[in-house]
Amino acid sequence: MAVRLLLASASPRRRELLAQIGIAFDVKPSAFEERMDLALPPEQLVVQNALGKALDVQKRAPAELILGADTVVVFNRRIYGKPAGAADAGRMLGELQGQWHTVYTGIALVEGRRWRVAERATRVKLRAMAPEQIAAYVAGGEPLDKAGSYAIQGLGAALVEQIDGCYSNVVGLSLPLLVNLLAEFDRRVI
Numbered sequence: 091m092a093v094r095l096l097l098a099s100a101s102p103r104r105r106e107l108l109a110q111i112g113i114a115f116d117v118k119p120s121a122f123e124e125r126m127d128l129a130l131p132p133e134q135l136v137v138q139n140a141l142g143k144a145l146d147v148q149k150r151a152p153a154e155l156i157l158g159a160d161t162v163v164v165f166n167r168r169i170y171g172k173p174a175g176a177a178d179a180g181r182m183l184g185e186l187q188g189q190w191h192t193v194y195t196g197i198a199l200v201e202g203r204r205w206r207v208a209e210r211a212t213r214v215k216l217r218a219m220a221p222e223q224i225a226a227y228v229a230g231g232e233p234l235d236k237a238g239s240y241a242i243q244g245l246g247a248a249l250v251e252q253i254d255g256c257y258s259n260v261v262g263l264s265l266p267l268l269v270n271l272l273a274e275f276d277r278r279v280i
């Protein structure tokens with residue numbers, strides 16, 4: 091069956107990733123309030139948030155196949171979400187520079203009463219950076235709506251030294267994982 095879904099996300103990156111593998115989709119961002127604490131392990135947190143987003147949109151679109159996703163950056167057992175502003179972005183990058191951290195993305199597919207979730211972790215090492223380099227990157231504005239305050243798919247690629255695992259997972263939606271999950275709903279991308 092050809093793939094057509096409803097993306098429960100405001101993220102332009104997720105749209106680009108879906109388009110990359112030829113998935114047809116409409117967009118309906120959710121009003122779900124994400125949890126952002128580590129009372130749960132990060133693997134469970136991102137899955138709960140992804141499912142919460144998908145189920146919230148399902149209330150307004152009950153007949154659709156709906157995809158929700160959530161991305162967090164974790165370093166030193168702390169969550170690095172989207173920065174509150176430029177100063178916060180500078181602080182996050184100051185802590186993450188020169189270090190390995192982990193990007194977790196959860197995805198959820200729901201259709202009627204069926205639902206499936208999955209998550210993946212990708213390790214990323216940022217280069218060691220001088221405060222002026224961090225300030226220049228933040229001044230460009232790219233970090234402001236990104237978990238961890240960098241975008242690996244943008245200028246932020248110049249900040250990344252190494253990655254271990256799935257690249258699209260860092261951008262906000264693991265395409266290999268999505269293809270697996272879609273197969274469970276009898277949808278084939280290829």
Ligand SMILES: Cc1cn([C@H]2C[C@H](O)[C@@H](COP(=O)(O)OP(=O)(O)OP(=O)(O)O)O2)c(=O)[nH]c1=O
Nearest residue numbers: 099100101160161236237240241242260261262
């Ligand atoms: C680490 C990293 C994150 N990000 C982005 C992906 C996500 O859009 C964002 C994390 O925030 P999310 O809360 O996962 O997503 P969102 O708020 O953009 O969209 P919605 O809640 O409607 O689904 O950070 C990048 O674009 N590049 C990166 O390298």
